[in-house]
Amino acid sequence: MSQPYTVAIDPVAFHLGPVQIHWYGLMYLLSFLGAWMLGEHRRKQGRLPVSRDALGDLAFYAMMGVIVGGRVGYMLFYTNIHWIWTDPLALFKVWDGGMSFHGGLLGVLVAGLWWSRRHKLHFMDTVDFVAPLVPIGLGLGRLGNFINGELWGKPSNLPWAMIFPNAGEQDTQLAAGDPALAKIFEQFHGLPRQPSQLYEMLLEGVVMFCVLWVVSMKPRPRYLISGLFALMYGCFRFLVEFVRLPDVQLGYLAFGWLTMGQILSLPLIAIGLILLAMSRRAPILSPATESAKV
Structure with a gap:
């Protein structure tokens, strides 16, 4: 499985002075x-x-x-x-x-x-x-x-599966209880979803x-x-x-x-x-x- 896309987009689109949009x-x-x-x-x-x-x-x-x-x-x-x-x-x-x-x-x-x-x-x-x-x-x-x-x-092994950093805590818990997921987690630093x-x-x-x-x-x-x-x-x-x-x-x-x-x-x-x-x-x-x- 190739490196999945990581969804790490800044939730702030732009700033208007001190205001975050x-x-x-x-x-x-x-x-x-x-x-x-x-x-x-x-x-x-x-x-x-x-x-x-x-x-x-x-x-x-x-x-x-x-x-x-x-x-x-x-x-x-x-x-x-x-x-x-x-x-x-x-x-x-x-x-x-x-x-x-x-x-x-x-x-x-x-x-x-x-x-x-x-x-x-x-x-x-x-x-x-x-x-x-x-x-x-x-x-x-x-x-x-x-x-x-x-x-x-x-979690999925589909070609278009993506890694969501915000799911990191849940990814860690799932990987701890499943050796197969643990291997994927170690490889990609997250679980493709x-x-x-x-x-x-x-x-x-x-x-x-x-x-x-x-x-x-x-x-x-x-x-x-x-x-x-x-x-x-x-x-x-x-x-x-x-x-x-x-x-x-x-x-x-x-x-x-x-x-x-x-x-x-x-x-x-x-x-x-x-x-x-x-x-x-x-x-x-x-x-x-x-x-x-x-």
């Missing part, structure tokens, strides 16, 4: 900007009959839903629940890291429901409009995880965006886009979890392979199938024939 923060910024630009493009096509200002409100509420829901979801799903009565302020310690996609998704749905009622639109029309924009953030977020050298995969972040970037970002964007450009029934989103994300996340290590504070929850990510993805798969079934009897939606509001 991190790549992960830039990924969030690019995600929101990209979603806004494509959302405005779709609005002008008449795919959501609202004004530019109304779309701006939706973007803001969705952004808050991602941040608040993502943080709350992480604290509920991925940490010991004791923090609620022992250290409730831990919820606000965002600098310690920890965001959950499933929590962020719930936050966006709550924001979208409130916004839809305010503008007297069918909630699922709003969800269908937003769904093709979400993979932009998913893909860029996974790229940010890769740059940070976090959420790495399992599956770049699971790149798998997710490709599947949850590129593939999902292409499929949802193409399907949403054509006349299609209500619920179809949302159903495809939920089904694809649930399936992709469930599969990638097999080559991705579970969160260290949780480990495997059952059978020696079931992770929290897989458990949280099962409802999405079920919801996706239900929405696709509902779409078979739903009205066909086309871009508004009249000009979009300005």
